[in-house]
Amino acid sequence: MIHRKLIAPLLLGLAVVSGAAQAQQPIRLVVPFAAGGGTDQYVRLLASELTKKGTQVIVENKPGASGIIAADYVARSRPDGLTVLVSSLGTLANNTVLYDKMPYDPKKDFAPVSQIGYQPAIIVGRIDLPYKNIKEMVAYAKAHPGKINRGSPGEAILTNLAPLSFERNNGFSTTHVPFNGDAPAVQALLSNTIDIHGTSLTGSLSLIQAGKLRVLGVMDSQRLPQVPDAQTFKEQGYDFEAVLWYSLSVPSGTPGDSIRRLNKAVNEVIAQPDFVTRARAMGMEPRGGTPEELAKFVQTEFERWVPMLKSLNLPKQSH
Structure with a gap:
């Protein structure tokens, strides 16, 4: 039988060991x-x-x-x-x-x-599309209703909501195709399942630099140093910003x-x-x-x- 006076030190020792294990x-x-x-x-x-x-x-x-x-x-x-x-x-x-x-x-x-x-939200697209920037995309969408499939990494994520708000404010629409994250959406873009994708630079930078995807527009007040040729929405005539x-x-x-x-x-x-x-x-x-x-x-x-x-x-x- 353990003596009563030994119980408290024993419990204290167990607590110390437990705390150390948790810390690890x-x-x-x-x-x-x-x-x-x-x-x-x-x-x-x-x-x-x-x-x-x-x-x-x-x-x-x-x-x-x-x-x-x-x-x-x-x-x-x-x-x-x-x-x-x-x-x-x-x-x-x-x-x-x-x-x-x-x-x-x-x-x-x-x-x-x-x-x-x-990071600012961006819109990327396939390089074979008949439009090369946001301004041209808007004109195409208005002339060809329902022809643009737009991907996003999820319904409630800013890279879906910002493009959706932009579409509503500028009188056109795309067909939204949500994915569980950027990676599967980018793969869908590369396989021609979708046409454009609302995303961030991190998930697509290497493909942009390799010439496999194109940035149509940057939702920020200034261009991104990683893709200096990509125009902002504002440069294309749209006062619109969205930062993730x-x-x-x-x-x-x-x-x-x-x-x-x-x-x-x-x-x-x-x-x-x-x-x-x-x-x-x-x-x-x-x-x-x-x-x-x-x-x-x-x-x-x-x-x-x-x-x-x-x-x-x-x-x-x-x-």
Whole structure:
């Protein structure tokens, strides 16, 4: 029989061992898109550098339902700082408008960690198309209704919603074909299944540089240095901008110490000159910040995009 005086030290020792074991567990970054896409590539770069710096990180892909599958999975996970959502405008705002029922509440079920990067949305197309830029595409779409098939990485993702808003504002339409991430959409583009694709630079840069795809327009105030010949929408006569951003969120109730540790590790990595160079080579601009700054930014984006989506009167989706 164990003496009563030995029980407390024994329990304390077990707690220490348990805590140490948990500390050695890797952090899982849950990506709402298919493996191989632009966001996935950037997250894997970040995970690799974090691991090199002593924060063990693995990437887990849970694509589908415009990020709802991944977001719900993380929202239901234990709030121990070990399961982290790669969040975006879709998962934290737009899904509330586009889906009739949400299994999670983006404002109540998550705590902010840090932004990790951003990039403007772009439209890419096959090189054999009868139009070479957005202005020519709009003219073609109006002259040939229903002839353009437009891909996107998901219904609620900005690279679908921004082009849709642009179409509504300029009096034409395309046939939307959603995919579970950028990678399968780009493959569909290359196989002539679709004509154009709303995306980001990361998932298509190598194909653009190889001359297999063409950037029709950039939704930003300035051209991208990686594809300097690609005109912005504004240069083509359309005052339209849309920037994709990515952040990290954890389940509500996650200890503040865990959030601060991850925030510090992430911000140290994305500030490294070598990391910035490698990120920009794939079309991503690193951007960090505090959890408080992320919370304010998300609220601002929510207030900008949600009313716009409601004005489009889009049919509710089921996940």
